[in-house]
Amino acid sequence: MSSLLPTRRHLRTALVAAALTVSALLGTAPAHADTTPxxxxxxxxxxxxxxxxxxxxxxxxxxxxxxxxxLxxxxxxxxxxxAGxxxxxxKRWPVAYFLHGAGGGPDDAGAVPALHNDGMITVTPDAGLKGWYANWAMQNTVVGAANWRTFHLDQVVPFIDANLRTIPDRGHRALIGLSMGGYGALRYxxxxxxxxxxxxALSGGIDFGMGVIRGAVLGTELNVTGAWCAVSTSSPAGTGQCTGYGPVVDSDAIFGSPYPVFNADHIWNEVNPAxxxxxxxxxxTDVSxxxxxxxxxxxxxxxxxNTVKSRLDQLGIPSRYVDYTNGASLSPSCDGGHDYGCWAPAIADYIPHLKSAFAAAG
Structure with missing residues (x-):
């Protein structure tokens, strides 16, 4: 019998280990305190x-x-x-506001590692699937209240300054926007x-004088999920998948009539970043x-x-312009297209400039 004791002891140990394993799998193991601050x-x-x-x-x-x-x-x-x-x-910190593209959302920031930087706070507010960083001309559409500009500028910015240790002045506050958000960054x-x-502004819809840019806005209003949607927005993984722009609204909903007849398109002209x-x-302003x-x-x-850069030069306003063409000069992940394969490295290229500009602001 004594020769069986080690075997029984080993079996009992194995059974206890198996029970603990099953318990853990079932979620009944002793809880450990969550150490995440x-x-x-x-x-x-x-x-x-x-x-x-x-x-x-x-x-x-x-x-x-x-x-x-x-909203x-x-x-x-x-x-x-x-991190600190x-x-x-x-200590107080400068703040960068990341403005996502059409069809995207706040989690798009996860596709850009450079935004999570130890030199600044980054804030990514929702801008809707097609908010266009505007107080809409029509407030009675199926999407209801849509005062995105007021939300961002009059609510989110002071809310962040009141709650986090920011440096609350223009020299320590930046906008980083792409596609639809590129419009928002320049316009704001x-x-x-x-x-x-x-x-x-990265790959921004920043010239409302171009019919194709106006057409892109109309495409979001009418939920036309063509090429702009398919590759301009992304999941946090940067895959470029897009499920659309939400419910269809009137083509005049955001900026009024887009047609240049008898000044019908006056809102488009008033808010044209170019x-x-x-x-x-x-x-x-430090413009890139x-x-x-x-x-x-x-x-x-x-x-x-090109139009915006030319006009800034005409006005004598300094600016940085990086046209990475087919992407070869920027990153192996970039093919020169409208996606995070280009935007993530472009923002990584921009962040050192921004940090230097923050430092120069004192």
Missing amino acids: APPALSDGFGLTQVGSPEVHSATDFTITVTTPQ SGTHKIRIFLP YAADPG AENRPDLFGHTV GLANLAKLAN LYTGNVGPIDFFTEGAS
Whole structure:
């Protein structure tokens, strides 16, 4: 019998180990404390009310969900903090606002590792599938209230400054936008030069004088998921998959009539980032433009960027312009097209410039 004891002891040990394994698989193993630090607690204000609990992706990456009378529904805001944010409670940080493209959302920031930078806070607010960074001309469409400009500029910016340790001045606040967000980045910088001292538009729809750019906006209103949608937006993995622009709305919903007849398109002209009067407002702003020229989209964004650069030169306003053409000079992941394979390395190229500009601001 004594010769069987080791075997029984070993069997009992094996059974206990197996039971613990099954218990763990079933979720009944002893719980271990979650050591991931909680994100900073943010207080409601400026018309924003938080709902639910934050989505904590890591100690320095979290997403809140808010409601506001300016917009129908709930909307996410994703925030990246510098690694040293919690460890140095006396330090304040510059802020970059990342403006996503049509069909995208706040989680698109995950496709751009350079945005999660230890030198700054990055904030990615929802801009809708087709918000176009505008207070819509029509507020009675199926999407309801759609005052995106007010949400971003009058609510999100002061909310972030009130809740996080930012340096709340234009010299330490930047806009980084691509595609639809490229329009937003340039237009917001023109609209509120008191808020933003730095802006970069990547493959942006930044010249409403071009019929094809107006057509892109109309395509989002009518949910025409053509080439713009298929490759201009992305999942966080940067795959370029797009499920569309949401419910169909009137073609005049965002900027009014797009047709240049009897000044019917006056809103388009007033908000055109490439308009000389609007560009003149960037006289004291650090402006950068990036674009490729391959495919049915960046062929036109290159044209729009060329126009903006030429007019800035005409006005005597300094700017940086990086036309990476077919992408060979930028990154092996870039083919010169309208996707995160180009945008992620382009933003990585831009961030050192932005950090230097932040530092120069004092």
